[in-house]
Amino acid sequence: MRTLFKFHGGVHPPTHKAESTRTPIAQAAMPSKLIIPLHQHVGNRAVPTVQVGERVLKGQIIGRPEGRLSSAVHASTSGTVSAIDMQTVAHHSGLPDLCITIIPDGKDEWIEHSGVDYKQAPHTELRHRLREAGVVGLGGAVFPSDMKSYSNKHKIKTLVLNGAECEPYITCDDLLMRERASDILRGAEVLRELLYAEEVLIGIEDNKPEAIAAMKQAVQDDQHAHMEVIAVPTLYPGGGAKQLIRVLTGIEVAAGVRSTEKGVQCFNVATAYCAWRAITYGEPLLSRIVTVTGNVEHAQNFEVLLGTPVHELVAQAGSKPDTDRHIMGGPMMGVDLPSGKVGVTKATNCIIESSPKLFPPPEPALPCIRCTRCAEVCPAELQPQELYWFAKVQNFGKTQEYDLFDCIECGACAYVCPSHIPLVQYYRFAKSEIWQREQESQAAEVARERHEYRLFRVEREKQEKAERLAQKEKAALAAKAAAPAPVAATANAGDTDNTVQMRIDAAVARAKEQAAGSQPKNIDTLTAQQQADINEIQARRAKIREMASNAGGDDEPPKQS
Amino acid sequence: MLRVLIALIPGIAAYVWYFGPAILVSITLASITALLTEAVMLKLRQRPLKPFLSDNSALITAWLLALSIPALAPWWMVVVGTAFGIAIAKHLYGGLGNNPFNPAMIGYAVLIISFPAHMTHWLTPNMLDGHALTFAEQLNYIFNGVLPAGSTLDAVTMATPLDTLKTQLHLGLSVNDIREMPIYGHLAGKGSEMVALGFAIGGIYLLATRVINWVVPLVYLGSLFVIAGLFHQANPAHYVAPLFHWFSGAAMLGAFFIYTDPVGGPTTFKGRLIYAFGAALLTYLIRTFGGFPDGVAFAALLMNICVPLIDTWTQPKVFGKKGGGQ
Numbered sequence: 001m002r003t004l005f006k007f008h009g010g011v012h013p014p015t016h017k018a019e020s021t022r023t024p025i026a027q028a029a030m031p032s033k034l035i036i037p038l039h040q041h042v043g044n045r046a047v048p049t050v051q052v053g054e055r056v057l058k059g060q061i062i063g064r065p066e067g068r069l070s071s072a073v074h075a076s077t078s079g080t081v082s083a084i085d086m087q088t089v090a091h092h093s094g095l096p097d098l099c100i101t102i103i104p105d106g107k108d109e110w111i112e113h114s115g116v117d118y119k120q121a122p123h124t125e126l127r128h129r130l131r132e133a134g135v136v137g138l139g140g141a142v143f144p145s146d147m148k149s150y151s152n153k154h155k156i157k158t159l160v161l162n163g164a165e166c167e168p169y170i171t172c173d174d175l176l177m178r179e180r181a182s183d184i185l186r187g188a189e190v191l192r193e194l195l196y197a198e199e200v201l202i203g204i205e206d207n208k209p210e211a212i213a214a215m216k217q218a219v220q221d222d223q224h225a226h227m228e229v230i231a232v233p234t235l236y237p238g239g240g241a242k243q244l245i246r247v248l249t250g251i252e253v254a255a256g257v258r259s260t261e262k263g264v265q266c267f268n269v270a271t272a273y274c275a276w277r278a279i280t281y282g283e284p285l286l287s288r289i290v291t292v293t294g295n296v297e298h299a300q301n302f303e304v305l306l307g308t309p310v311h312e313l314v315a316q317a318g319s320k321p322d323t324d325r326h327i328m329g330g331p332m333m334g335v336d337l338p339s340g341k342v343g344v345t346k347a348t349n350c351i352i353e354s355s356p357k358l359f360p361p362p363e364p365a366l367p368c369i370r371c372t373r374c375a376e377v378c379p380a381e382l383q384p385q386e387l388y389w390f391a392k393v394q395n396f397g398k399t400q401e402y403d404l405f406d407c408i409e410c411g412a413c414a415y416v417c418p419s420h421i422p423l424v425q426y427y428r429f430a431k432s433e434i435w436q437r438e439q440e441s442q443a444a445e446v447a448r449e450r451h452e453y454r455l456f457r458v459e460r461e462k463q464e465k466a467e468r469l470a471q472k473e474k475a476a477l478a479a480k481a482a483a484p485a486p487v488a489a490t491a492n493a494g495d496t497d498n499t500v501q502m503r504i505d506a507a508v509a510r511a512k513e514q515a516a517g518s519q520p521k522n523i524d525t526l527t528a529q530q531q532a533d534i535n536e537i538q539a540r541r542a543k544i545r546e547m548a549s550n551a552g553g554d555d556e557p558p559k560q561s
Numbered sequence: 562m563l564r565v566l567i568a569l570i571p572g573i574a575a576y577v578w579y580f581g582p583a584i585l586v587s588i589t590l591a592s593i594t595a596l597l598t599e600a601v602m603l604k605l606r607q608r609p610l611k612p613f614l615s616d617n618s619a620l621i622t623a624w625l626l627a628l629s630i631p632a633l634a635p636w637w638m639v640v641v642g643t644a645f646g647i648a649i650a651k652h653l654y655g656g657l658g659n660n661p662f663n664p665a666m667i668g669y670a671v672l673i674i675s676f677p678a679h680m681t682h683w684l685t686p687n688m689l690d691g692h693a694l695t696f697a698e699q700l701n702y703i704f705n706g707v708l709p710a711g712s713t714l715d716a717v718t719m720a721t722p723l724d725t726l727k728t729q730l731h732l733g734l735s736v737n738d739i740r741e742m743p744i745y746g747h748l749a750g751k752g753s754e755m756v757a758l759g760f761a762i763g764g765i766y767l768l769a770t771r772v773i774n775w776v777v778p779l780v781y782l783g784s785l786f787v788i789a790g791l792f793h794q795a796n797p798a799h800y801v802a803p804l805f806h807w808f809s810g811a812a813m814l815g816a817f818f819i820y821t822d823p824v825g826g827p828t829t830f831k832g833r834l835i836y837a838f839g840a841a842l843l844t845y846l847i848r849t850f851g852g853f854p855d856g857v858a859f860a861a862l863l864m865n866i867c868v869p870l871i872d873t874w875t876q877p878k879v880f881g882k883k884g885g886g887q
Contacts (some may be wrong), residue, residue: 008880047800257881366657372828382879402876
């Protein structure tokens with residue numbers, strides 16, 4: 001029996017997992033269209049490689065990775081590209097992003113593809129295949145997997161495979177482990193190879209006995225050496241990478257530190273599964289398992305093509321009419337989708353249909369009485385009550401002193417708060433304000449440098465001009481000295497004075513004219529588009545200012561944009 | 562916070578049993594004053610009434626204040642103390658959650674400094690012979706300041722056991738001689754020791770239901786015991802035994818109901834250790850060497866002042882940053 005470690009705090013919210021685990025994973029119906037965002041991963045947005053009107057095949061790259069940290073995006077089925085434009089995407093900001101819309105032709109016709117034997121292929125090729133197949137972390141972080149499968153800098157001892165799935169309602173990894181355990185483990189074996197890791201520890205919360213049994217069976221059947229399936233206690237947020245690493249290995253990875261520096265790498269079980277499909281069969285990441293649950297007739301897990309509109313997906317689970325919003329992710333950390341029209345992305349592990357009955361609006365927040373229930377449950381061992389206090393009065397420097405950026409936004413603090421304070425909203429607000437200010441100060445720094453350079457340049461030009469003048473004068477003096485007629489020179493003297501005065505007058509007049517003519521003109525001749533942009537920017541600034549002043553108000557949470 | 566009120570009931574019951582129902586009058590009076598003051602202040606601060614009047618925090622202040630002052634205190638003293646605590650110590654600092662000092666202890670401090678004479682007239686427990694006042698007589702004194710004919714204030718009240726101890730020690734008596742006096746029982750003062758026991762029972766209920774954290778009560782009582790024990794060992798004739806300190810004055814009330822007030826208390830584990838130890842040390846020093854009969858309230862206020870500093874000093878290291886690697 002392996003000794004497990006503990007992380008500080010944690011909570012036990014009702015799990016609500018049974019609803020969606022009664023039936024096996026179902027294939028979701030072919031949607032009427034696919035809205036595929038080109039930015040479904042951490043890093044640079046993929047660059048479109050197709051044109052509107054072009055026919056694409058299933059598995060064809062429609063967005064190629066751009067730069068080192070990026071990932072490919074594919075057509076999830078065969079069909080015709082109907083649009084490449086900005087659309088609302090599955091992100092809580094509600095901001096539009098570049099998407100490719102495909103109208104499926106129903107043939108589901110594959111592009112030619114083939115895999116390799118991972119034991120034969122060089123590691124660089126395997127990593128390249130992961131990148132080209134668009135494999136990213138499916139636990140929610142969507143970090144490109146090829147970038148995580150290096151081990152040259154740090155020696156990796158342990159590969160942690162995360163099947164904990166600690167958030168309530170979500171069961172996509174549970175079902176995947178029950179049904180496709182052997183492919184998950186083979187994928188883990190590939191990743192272990194890539195990392196030269198000594199062992200693979202598979203952490204699964206002990207409220208998933210079927211998944212644990214299936215995975216253990218698969219380890220035995222396929223005779224995986226160096227692999228161990230470990231049941232970890234059910235305790236939210238035990239499925240956070242850092243918490244699971246802590247529980248399995250005892251190692252604490254601080255914020256801003258890569259786990260590889262401590263000899264551990266962590267992948268989600270679904271990522272391992274996709275890595276296996278990508279390398280052995282050449283199948284890119286085209287679909288994922290999505291739990292559809294909450295206010296539905298029959299909660300279930302679906303295998304869903306990426307880009308499937310959320311409202312078409314939830315209809316298949318029988319979304320009830322009083323549903324008022326769709327939550328992507330779990331009830332603790334999930335985000336409200338801006339609309340049901342957005343497409344399912346690589347990060348969409350769960351859609352909870354929410355109704356006022358299922359998730360009643362939170363009770364009004366009361367003052368914090370510093371009871372420290374929040375500190376007792378904080379897995380990052382922060383002092384949430386202090387962070388709240390400083391975020392509320394917008395003392396952002398202090399929030400950073402109290403390690404605001406170590407907050408993983410798990411929401412355990414808000415869950416236990418007897419005053420119903422939406423604590424995480426305060427932390428997100430403080431973080432975004434700090435980011436905003438850093439950007440502003442960087443911009444100011446650039447502006448300052450430019451200004452200083454300009455002063456330097458003006459000074460230099462002045463000096464150069466003075467030098468030139470001095471030389472000219474010298475030359476003139478030399479010429480004068482060379483002139484032989486002193487009489488003419490005296491006669492000319494008064495004359496010269498006059499002409500000099502005239503020249504000065506003329507120059508002053510010219511300068512005045514110039515000054516009159518050089519009013520700033522760059523805001524007079526704006527196009528309608530530019531004017532609209534300016535208005536929009538000013539409106540946004542006003543909104544931010546208003547938000548900031550609202551946040552200072554007594555017990556009102558800051559409004560998230 | 563309803564549970565805190567429930568937890569006070571055993572102590573109050575003992576109070577009524579040994580000293581008559583006068584305490585219920587002052588508790589009622591303080592409660593009404595607290596709710597009225599709270600409502601007026603909320604109105605002035607343009608805050609909603611309902612959530613703040615129904616959170617019981619004003620009632621806790623009222624009950625704690627009423628229990629800290631003599632039950633026979635004139636009605637206006639109860640009103641002044643409570644109103645001052647709620648209006649000045651609580652609302653002028655920003656209301657619930659923002660008050661650096663415990664409002665009940667501020668109310669107590671105002672009264673003991675302004676009206677020291679009234680604050681020494683504690684009811685004599687009714688098992689001591691003398692003329693125990695009837696409820697009607699108690700009421701008549703609280704509201705009209707009139708005692709029954711032939712009775713004097715000195716006949717029906719006395720100094721607290723702690724106060725008596727201090728006075729008698731000054732007169733040169735030894736602890737053992739003083740403890741022979743009829744006002745003392747097994748642990749401390751007759752009657753009042755049972756009230757303290759009632760508060761301890763309520764405190765254990767609060768610990769069991771996890772309404773309060775265990776660190777402060779445990780460390781406070783432990784430190785008080787050790788400090789008193791050391792002095793007692795050094796000179797038993799001059800320094801009374803630790804148990805006497807536990808069951809005298811407001812030690813039990815402080816340990817479970819006053820120092821555990823989260824608003825003015827520290828939030829870190831180490832901070833709570835320091836806070837509770839400091840409170841115990843100050844309690845002992847004020848009781849033994851100071852000019853006031855009890856030190857619990859002043860210890861609370863003095864430690865409240867230190868809380869921001871204590872909290873800043875004792876910030877724990879966060880996940881992954883504790884040093885020492887694993």
